[in-house]
Amino acid sequence: MTPALPADRASNPFSYQFKNPALLHEALTHKSHVNERKGSAGKHNERLEFLGDAVLSLIVSDHLAALFPHLTEGALSKLKARLVREASLAAAAKRMNLGAHLQLGRGEELSKGREKQSLLADALEAVIAAIYLDGGLEAGRTFTLDVLGEELSRIESQEAKPGGDDYKTRFQEWCQKHYDALPRYVMVKQSGPDHQKLFEVDVEIDSRVAGSGRGHSKKEAEQMAARQALEQIES
Numbered sequence: 457m458t459p460a461l462p463a464d465r466a467s468n469p470f471s472y473q474f475k476n477p478a479l480l481h482e483a484l485t486h487k488s489h490v491n492e493r494k495g496s497a498g499k500h501n502e503r504l505e506f507l508g509d510a511v512l513s514l515i516v517s518d519h520l521a522a523l524f525p526h527l528t529e530g531a532l533s534k535l536k537a538r539l540v541r542e543a544s545l546a547a548a549a550k551r552m553n554l555g556a557h558l559q560l561g562r563g564e565e566l567s568k569g570r571e572k573q574s575l576l577a578d579a580l581e582a583v584i585a586a587i588y589l590d591g592g593l594e595a596g597r598t599f600t601l602d603v604l605g606e607e608l609s610r611i612e613s614q615e616a617k618p619g620g621d622d623y624k625t626r627f628q629e630w631c632q633k634h635y636d637a638l639p640r641y642v643m644v645k646q647s648g649p650d651h652q653k654l655f656e657v658d659v660e661i662d663s664r665v666a667g668s669g670r671g672h673s674k675k676e677a678e679q680m681a682a683r684q685a686l687e688q689i690e691s
Contacts, residue, residue: 470587470599471602472591472599474587474590475590476590479504479590480583480590482500482501482503482504482582483583483585484559484582484583486501486559486561487502488564504585504589508581508585512540512600514593515600516539516540516604519597520539523612524615534683539604539611545576545580549580554580554583555570558570583599584600587599610690623682623685627686628682631661635662637661639660639685640661641658642657642658643674644658654672655674656669656670657681659678659685666685667684667686667688668684669682669684
């Protein structure tokens with residue numbers, strides 16, 4: 457049986473009240489629900505998902521640029537990628553129990569669609585777009601920064617630490633704690649002219665690749681590899 461849509465604030469998982477409930481309904485409707493109802497004129501959420509991806513990117517980019525004015529474009533891009541990636545969005549969607557409110561087809565119900573990372577992330581983007589269309593950019597911003605609050609807090613605390621961007625040190629400490637061993641950095645590839653070489657490095661722990669990184673120096677590539685390894689651990 458398909459769950460009913462939230463009707464009031466008590467059952468509504470969103471900290472926003474819609475003036476046009478049809479937008480909320482569209483955002484929570486997966487295409488499988490529409491496809492299984494022949495002749496249905498209902499809308500599914502892929503259109504809103506497309507818009508929500510752009511709105512999310514704008515909100516997060518603007519917030520990070522204001523929060524960390526000292527960071528380079530590359531560093532900001534990496535922080536944004538952590539926030540807008542599928543795993544982060546799905547985690548936020550699970551915290552607000554978004555899956556319980558989705559309109560799914562029988563096939564998705566049987567395959568545990570309410571727990572699928574990709575489906576939850578897409579639905580959250582659709583909700584962000586619906587709020588943006590219903591209440592404007594500021595309403596979308598308030599909602600987005602609220603639902604991603606845990607991810608943002610984690611980034612802020614890490615960046616605020618002395619040496620917070622020393623990913624090699626942090627990953628080494630993690631490896632010593634969990635494996636009682638040091639990570640190993642392996643040069644994978646060098647490319648480009650001598651004055652602008654690009655290095656690609658893997659970092660291994662327990663004979664497995666934990667992360668990969670690229671940079672214009674070996675040190676930078678190793679830092680990026682350690683950073684990816686830490687991000688994998690956090691997700």
